[in-house]
Structures are given as C-alpha cells and as structure tokens.
Amino acid sequence: MNVMLIRFKKRNLLGFLIVLVLFSGHGKFETLGALGISCMLLATASGIAWHALELLIGLLSTAPEAVNGHSLVHGDSHHHGIDMDHPILALNMTIIAICIKEGLYWITKRAGERQGSGLMMANAWHHRADAISSVVALIGVGGSILGVKFLDPLAGLVVSGMILKAGLETGYQSVLELVDAALPTEQLEPINQTILQVKGVKGCHRMRGRRAGSNLYLDAHIVVDPFSSVSAAHGIGENVRHQIHKSHPEVTEVFIHIDPAYVEFSPDVMDQNEGSKTITEQNSNMSVGEGNVQAIVSHILSSKFPKKFKVERITQHTLQGKMVLEVEVTMPPEIMIREAMDTAKEAEKEIMKAASNIVHVNLQLRLGRPIPQFRYI
Incomplete structure (x- = not known):
C-alpha cells in the first residue's frame, strides 16, 4: 500500500511539473528561479539574525570590563572574514564592496523592471543582501575601532529584518504566479481601456490576467453587436488582440471570448x-x-x-x-x-x-x- 501511494505521489508530482511548464510556456522556470532566490534570501536573513543574537547574548553575558577591553577584539568575536590587523584597509575594502554590490542591485533592478522579470528582481535583492551584509561588516569594523561592540549585532538584527522582508515578498509573489493567481483589477485597468477604444466593442468584462515569469497571459470577454456575423465578430476580436499587443508589449498571449451584447426587447x-x-x-x-x-x-x-x-x-x-x-x-x-x-x-x-x-x-x-x-x- 505504501509503495503504491509513493508511486501515485510521484506521478502526481510529474504531472504537476509537466502542466506547470508546458501550459504556460517556460516562464514558470523563471518563477521557480525567483522562488529559489527568495529561499536563499530567507536563509541569509536567518543566518545573520542567528549570528547577531549569538554575539549579543555573548556580549550581554560578558563582564563590563571585558566588553570595554580588548579581549573580544582578538578573541572569539566574528568580523565577517575581515582582517582586523589592518582596520583602515578593512574599512576601505568594505566600502568598495558595498558600492559594487549596490550598483549591481540598481542595474539588475532596472533591467528586471524593464523586462517584467521576477527572477531578475529577486536576483537584484540578492545583490542588495550582499551589500547590506557588507554594511554590517562596516559597522562591525567601525565598532571594533571605536571599542563599541554592540553595534555589530544590533546592525545585524536590523539588516536581517530587511532581508527577511524582501525574501518574503519575493517568495509570496512567486507562489502566486505558480498557482496562477489572478492579477489585481487595478493592474488590468489600462488594458481594459485599450479594449474599450477598439471600434465595434460594446463592453468588456470578466478580464483575468496571470503571470508566468516575465510573461503575462490575459483572458477577456468582449461584448459585440448581437446581430453581427461570426466573421465580423471574429474580426473585432482580432483587432482587440492587435491593439493589446501594440499598446501593452508585456502581454504575451490574449484569449478573447466574444459575447453578444445584452438587448432589451421593445x-x-x-x-x-x-x-x-x-x-x-x-x-x-x-x-x-x-x-x-x-x-x-x-x-x-x-x-x-x-x-x-x-x-x-x-x-x-x-x-x-x-x-x-x-x-x-x-x-x-x-x-x-x-x-x-x-x-x-x-x-x-x-x-x-x-x-x-x-x-x-x-x-x-x-x-x-x-x-x-x-x-x-
């Protein structure tokens, strides 16, 4: 019985993956990649928070004279892999790392917004997580130079919260895309206005949009003259499709349903x-x-x-x-x-x-x- 159940679950998983990839194209791979990066962000935030709590607990349990002394400078304190024998060099290299990672964040973020790619947006936050980690290192180095040891763990807790928030937002959006959740109505309103401007369209309703990576798939019901011929109604639908692709390049595919307008008999x-x-x-x-x-x-x-x-x-x-x-x-x-x-x-x-x-x-x-x-x- 257990063997049959395992085989059944494997078949269900395989079928789910096939439908996931083939039905909406390969955009789901991009969404899966974004979900993986969000998991990495969550793991990074957890690691930073855990290490910061360890340092903070260690500092609180240490005698005040030991905290203000030099025992922790060369002891078990963690300094993010930075050589504390040359503090000025460590500060300079940390600042350079922050600038490079922050620059990569903005470059990747703009590219992701331009392409509508959730994977690139998640990768941008991965760069920012590295930059924020370097900020923690910078605060730790500065605190070590000034003799204020509490700066490093406190900054680590704040930074871990920021990374945790970014990871949760990216992961939540990725899960919504994987389950084909409908986009909010306000995001589809510009497309709705484009449809209503097409000649022959009497109305538009039951519009639904879903994302698969950088791809946007749209379902829309357009209302036409009930006495139009099939070929004329089809032509109106094709005009709607053309206008949507022309005005909204982010839309990959449009599924048009044609409904007759509601009439009131005299x-x-x-x-x-x-x-x-x-x-x-x-x-x-x-x-x-x-x-x-x-x-x-x-x-x-x-x-x-x-x-x-x-x-x-x-x-x-x-x-x-x-x-x-x-x-x-x-x-x-x-x-x-x-x-x-x-x-x-x-x-x-x-x-x-x-x-x-x-x-x-x-x-x-x-x-x-x-x-x-x-x-x-």
Whole structure:
C-alpha cells in the first residue's frame, strides 16, 4: 500500500511539473528561479539574525570590563572574514564592496523592471543582501575601532529584518504566479481601456490576467453587436488582440471570448409575441431548439403556404434565451408586391406560433443573386 501511494505521489508530482511548464510556456522556470532566490534570501536573513543574537547574548553575558577591553577584539568575536590587523584597509575594502554590490542591485533592478522579470528582481535583492551584509561588516569594523561592540549585532538584527522582508515578498509573489493567481483589477485597468477604444466593442468584462515569469497571459470577454456575423465578430476580436499587443508589449498571449451584447426587447415586439401565443395556447409552452429551426420553418412554409415560399437561408439569433429569426426566401416572379407583403406577415405569425421562445421573425425576399457556396477548409 505504501509503495503504491509513493508511486501515485510521484506521478502526481510529474504531472504537476509537466502542466506547470508546458501550459504556460517556460516562464514558470523563471518563477521557480525567483522562488529559489527568495529561499536563499530567507536563509541569509536567518543566518545573520542567528549570528547577531549569538554575539549579543555573548556580549550581554560578558563582564563590563571585558566588553570595554580588548579581549573580544582578538578573541572569539566574528568580523565577517575581515582582517582586523589592518582596520583602515578593512574599512576601505568594505566600502568598495558595498558600492559594487549596490550598483549591481540598481542595474539588475532596472533591467528586471524593464523586462517584467521576477527572477531578475529577486536576483537584484540578492545583490542588495550582499551589500547590506557588507554594511554590517562596516559597522562591525567601525565598532571594533571605536571599542563599541554592540553595534555589530544590533546592525545585524536590523539588516536581517530587511532581508527577511524582501525574501518574503519575493517568495509570496512567486507562489502566486505558480498557482496562477489572478492579477489585481487595478493592474488590468489600462488594458481594459485599450479594449474599450477598439471600434465595434460594446463592453468588456470578466478580464483575468496571470503571470508566468516575465510573461503575462490575459483572458477577456468582449461584448459585440448581437446581430453581427461570426466573421465580423471574429474580426473585432482580432483587432482587440492587435491593439493589446501594440499598446501593452508585456502581454504575451490574449484569449478573447466574444459575447453578444445584452438587448432589451421593445414593447411592441413583446406584445406581438404575446398576441401570437394567445392564438394557440397549446404551443405557447413549447420551445424550439436551435437545431430544429430549419426543419420547423421549412415545414410551416411548405404546408401552409405551398408554392409561395422557398427557404434559402435562415439566420437565428439567440438573445437571453429568446430567438430572433431572419428567414431569406424566394417567391414566384408573377406574385404582386402587396400580396407578397401580406403573405409574409401571415407566415411570420405562423412561425412565431410554433414555439414560445421565438420572439420575432423577419422574412426577407431575395431579389439578387445568392451568396456563392464556399468550400470549408
């Protein structure tokens, strides 16, 4: 049983790593690197704090004359690996080390901000941790020269707190990225404004962003005209994608979901629908599925209006559970316009009687050539 459990856990771990890397690209490796550096920062802070406490406890337990004397200068006191036989040289070298490490911190930090890389930001704090450690060494050397031994451990405790804070912040951010936590709404507001400026977009909602290293993945639902064609709505979505990549280069990939705008049916449409329902009470409680529309409309027109209509195309729009139909038909050329209009109105009423979820029917007479039949690829 234990062997099977171990194998199961190994498989789960392997599957987690595969999904972690392949689903969001290799940006997760960068996040794992940042998490590793944050662990190093936490270990560094713990080491500095532990050593500072040891020194402080040792100094507090030592007699005052020993503290103010020279017994601790050459005794067991720790001086960060600095040769205390040449204090001026030690001071100069420590100052140079601080300047170099602090310079590396700012260079790496700016590069990380420019690239949006959490790994580089964590590495920058690693440089600053080295610089702060050198500051502790500088304080220790200065305290040794002045004979004030408490400066070294006290400075070490303060510095360990600073490094601990940086390590916790970096680690927390890395964990959020690993679990695909959503970014705060205020960070996505500039992208939301970019989307709303695209022509044809009526609104944007349910936007969600997540980071994988320096990569930003975005999910957004855009609202378009519900009567737009599929190709037109797709074109609007592609325009949104293009504008996001153009205005926000940090976005690696955008997943666009297209939703129809919410519409409010006018009172005359609803009154017309209610009037049709009262004619045939039996059918008023029936609803038609989207797959049955073609057969139902064709049956009604062929059975009740024989030799007057030929269905060429049916376009159906589903809005808040209601259905709007656009029926394109052809009629005999000898029929009069007035007769065609009256027959079309009767046919619309008959179709609306067929189901309760059909709220409007629009019969359109085809006069020109039909749309050519394309071959799907």
